[in-house]
Amino acid sequence: MNRKKIVAANWKMNMTVAETVGFLENFRSLVDEVNGVEIVIAPPFTAIAKLSELLGGSQKIRLGAQNMSNEKSGAFTGEISATMLRELFVRYVILGHSERRQIFGESDVLVNKKVHTALASGLKPIVCVGETLEERDAGRENEVLEAQLRGSLAAVTAEQMADVVIAYEPVWAIGTGRTASPEQAQDAHAHVRTILGHLTNEATAAKVRIQYGGSVKPANAQILLSQPDIDGALVGGASLEPLPFAEIVKAGVPR
Numbered sequence: 168m169n170r171k172k173i174v175a176a177n178w179k180m181n182m183t184v185a186e187t188v189g190f191l192e193n194f195r196s197l198v199d200e201v202n203g204v205e206i207v208i209a210p211p212f213t214a215i216a217k218l219s220e221l222l223g224g225s226q227k228i229r230l231g232a233q234n235m236s237n238e239k240s241g242a243f244t245g246e247i248s249a250t251m252l253r254e255l256f257v258r259y260v261i262l263g264h265s266e267r268r269q270i271f272g273e274s275d276v277l278v279n280k281k282v283h284t285a286l287a288s289g290l291k292p293i294v295c296v297g298e299t300l301e302e303r304d305a306g307r308e309n310e311v312l313e314a315q316l317r318g319s320l321a322a323v324t325a326e327q328m329a330d331v332v333i334a335y336e337p338v339w340a341i342g343t344g345r346t347a348s349p350e351q352a353q354d355a356h357a358h359v360r361t362i363l364g365h366l367t368n369e370a371t372a373a374k375v376r377i378q379y380g381g382s383v384k385p386a387n388a389q390i391l392l393s394q395p396d397i398d399g400a401l402v403g404g405a406s407l408e409p410l411p412f413a414e415i416v417k418a419g420v421p422r
């Protein structure tokens with residue numbers, strides 16, 4: 168199965184508008200010759216409009232958001248709607264990141280509502296799942312992944328699943344410098360794909376792209392991205408500078 172790799176920058180609560188402009192100036196020239204990889208940048212909400220203007224509908228670099236409301240509009244102070252994101256040509260939205268789950272209490276039920284809102288609005292969700300260290304040490308990683316996938320993707324049809332990207336991000340590998348080994352990551356990705364097959368069908372599951380996230384760096388990107396079920400990366404810290412992020416993107420070029 169030929170799945171185009173997707174490498175996404177999750178800037179989290181970093182990068183002002185001025186920093187975003189500087190980043191793009193450098194980054195663009197670094198990936199000018201890069202083909203065959205989908206590149207996504209998910210800046211903070213405040214930088215989306217500027218980035219959208221600078222990208223001007225670029226086919227090479229797509230815009231992402233880091234979160235979104237499940238509600239359409241109305242009295243939801245501090246929230247951002249799918250329509251607002253679509254107006255700025257945002258294509259992807261990261262949903263259910265472990266920081267949203269752990270710090271802001273997002274449940275699978277809420278993530279599932281957001282997934283349906285995104286799909287109904289023409290946004291492609293990047294749905295994050297991943298176990299904690301405690302869960303892995305207890306040998307429960309597979310059951311945790313299954314519960315998160317079943318909950319977050321409830322009532323998503325096989326047809327809709329084609330627009331969904333999954334990000335496997337083991338919580339213990341995020342921002343810790345401790346990456347899952349290529350074997351650990353591959354095992355988890357294969358398991359995720361099996362569950363996706365149960366939720367839809369095998370042919371659909373074979374098409375869904377599954378990103379790995381958690382301390383991805385230029386030094387480990389190549390080996391991670393060459394695993395059979397790893398179809399891209401969701402990158403935090405190493406995406407804040409143009410050069411390392413461009414190197415990670417290049418590791419996704421088909422060879």
Ligand code: 13P
Pocket residue numbers: 177264336340341342343344380381382383401402403404405
């Ligand atoms: P780091 O790459 O900083 O570990 O973050 C991973 C992540 O959470 C991306 O969503």
